[in-house]
Amino acid sequence: MNLLIQLSILIFIIGLLGLLTNIRSVIHIMISLELMYLSINLILIATSIDTNTPIGQVISLFVLATAASEAAVGLSLLVLRFKLKTLIELNSFDLLRA
Numbered sequence: 001m002n003l004l005i006q007l008s009i010l011i012f013i014i015g016l017l018g019l020l021t022n023i024r025s026v027i028h029i030m031i032s033l034e035l036m037y038l039s040i041n042l043i044l045i046a047t048s049i050d051t052n053t054p055i056g057q058v059i060s061l062f063v064l065a066t067a068a069s070e071a072a073v074g075l076s077l078l079v080l081r082f083k084l085k086t087l088i089e090l091n092s093f094d095l096l097r098a
Helices: 002-021 028-049 055-085 092-096
Strands: none
Touching: 002 028, 028 055
């Protein structure tokens, strides 16, 4: 079980480093966030297996559903932005402010 938690921490650190280093690319930011969600789910499942209760697995399913809906909305906004301006860098999104 310790191996799963160590793997989860490693995946979270990779996602965090990807989030901090690729500050301009929106696609890289979304992929890094998904890696961080994956590591949180892995910790939930590992602790659920360790404690022999299904609560962590159920919460993991809710986190996966939330992450999938967030990714779908984010990608649809990126596709719409690309169709309008053919540019999806993070610096170009400051025009959306009111």
